[in-house]
Amino acid sequence: KMSAYEAIRGQYHLRETIGSGGFAKVKLAYHGLTGDKVAIKIMDKKSLGDDLPRVKVEIDAMKEMNHQHICRLYQVVETDDKFFMVLEYCPGGELFDYIVAKDKLSEDEARSFFRQIVSSVAYMHKTGYAHRDLKPENLLLDEDQNLKLIDFGLCAKPKGGIDHQLFTCCGSPAYAAPELIAGKEYQGNEADLWSMGILLYALLCGFLPFDDENIASLYKKIASGRYDLPSWLSKESIQILDALLQVDPKRRITVQQLLTHPWLLKQENIPVDYSSKYKTFEHLDEDCVTELAVHYGQTKKEMKEQLSEWKYNYLTATYLLLLNKKTCNKPIRLLQQKKTLKENNKNK
Numbered sequence: 318k319m320s321a322y323e324a325i326r327g328q329y330h331l332r333e334t335i336g337s338g339g340f341a342k343v344k345l346a347y348h349g350l351t352g353d354k355v356a357i358k359i360m361d362k363k364s365l366g367d368d369l370p371r372v373k374v375e376i377d378a379m380k381e382m383n384h385q386h387i388c389r390l391y392q393v394v395e396t397d398d399k400f401f402m403v404l405e406y407c408p409g410g411e412l413f414d415y416i417v418a419k420d421k422l423s424e425d426e427a428r429s430f431f432r433q434i435v436s437s438v439a440y441m442h443k444t445g446y447a448h449r450d451l452k453p454e455n456l457l458l459d460e461d462q463n464l465k466l467i468d469f470g471l472c473a474k475p476k477g478g479i480d481h482q483l484f485t486c487c488g489s490p491a492y493a494a495p496e497l498i499a500g501k502e503y504q505g506n507e508a509d510l511w512s513m514g515i516l517l518y519a520l521l522c523g524f525l526p527f528d529d530e531n532i533a534s535l536y537k538k539i540a541s542g543r544y545d546l547p548s549w550l551s552k553e554s555i556q557i558l559d560a561l562l563q564v565d566p567k568r569r570i571t572v573q574q575l576l577t578h579p580w581l582l583k584q585e586n587i588p589v590d591y592s593s594k595y596k597t598f599e600h601l602d603e604d605c606v607t608e609l610a611v612h613y614g615q616t617k618k619e620m621k622e623q624l625s626e627w628k629y630n631y632l633t634a635t636y637l638l639l640l641n642k643k644t645c646n647k648p649i650r651l652l653q654q655k656k657t658l659k660e661n662n663k664n665k
């Protein structure tokens with residue numbers, strides 16, 4: 318049986334580890350046929366333990382979401398002992414590090430980022446998912462300062478719809494909504510809006526509104542809903558923070574109301590557009606289909622049938638990366654994959 322890395326090795330050139338968390342690590346890699354950079358999240362089944370279902374949750378969620386501010390899933394490889402998720406590579410790293418490096422952001426820069434966050438969350442909620450772990454560590458920067466949402470391992474797709482009650486308490490305490498830490502029933506979408514308030518406060522201030530080493534006093538501060546307002550905050554910034562950081566979830570602003578909030582309209586006066594700029598899964602790009610059909614020596618019809626199955630195999634990844642190139646006006650060309658020595662000898 319093929320070892321895990323062998324499965325990946327023929328398709329990608331693995332490079333250094335760029336991130337490591339509890340049960341997973343992320344490696345930079347190059348996709349063999351396009352030469353494009355990708356990030357491969359590698360999870361060991363044994364060390365996942367009973368967190369294993371979270372991987373399925375994350376994979377199923379990311380397969381369903383196709384949005385310019387949500388990190389793109391290209392391919393999934395499962396072996397006996399590992400999961401590999403091939404994901405979009407973001408060379409700017411985490412928004413968290415960006416804020417720390419700049420101390421705090423200007424209101425205009427915070428607005429530019431927050432509009433993108435609202436766009437990704439509105440799309441996610443529309444698709445029926447609540448993230449439940451929104452924080453600056455889970456927002457990555459691409460080469461054009463665009464934000465990409467990651468880490469859907471704690472997300473929920475409530476059976477009864479996005480406004481259905483949830484129970485599991487999860488996420489990072491400093492970003493968790495009062496109703497969530499109170500152990501009450503809560504709605505995932507409402508809890509996400511609270512976390513967005515914490516996020517916006519961090520963008521504008523460079524520190525957290527509720528913070529304490531002691532978890533019990535942290536919870537008391539969150540439940541009180543009282544936080545400092547630094548002198549540099551404008552009246553409008555204070556207003557939108559107040560709308561988001563409402564302790565009572567029923568009084569909290571909704572993501573739909575956010576789309577046209579005056580603070581977000583300041584500057585360009587255009588409501589946040591949360592629709593996906595990417596083509597739907599049904600529409601296959603003719604040029605990319607042609608390039609793949611030629612490369613694999615198949616008819617366009619056969620290639621379209623294979624692509625339409627969206628198996629999230631190497632073919633899905635190659636198609637999506639070619640589509641990226643086309644969107645960035647780069648030539649849609651596949652590198653002639655260097656045949657491995659074994660293959661060469663076989664053909665002799």
Ligand SMILES: Cn1cc(Br)cc1C(=O)Nc1[nH]nc2c1CN(C(=O)N[C@H](CN1CCCC1)c1ccccc1)C21CC1
Nearest residue numbers: 335336337338341342343356404405406407408410454467
């Ligand atoms: C840190 N950094 C610096 C540069 Br330059 C690029 C990066 C970078 O990580 N880029 C990057 N592109 N695509 C990805 C990443 C990181 N990354 C991640 O998924 N990163 C997360 C980061 N989480 C935030 C809170 C806990 C862990 C991660 C999850 C599990 C293990 C390790 C890392 C993906 C795959 C989606």
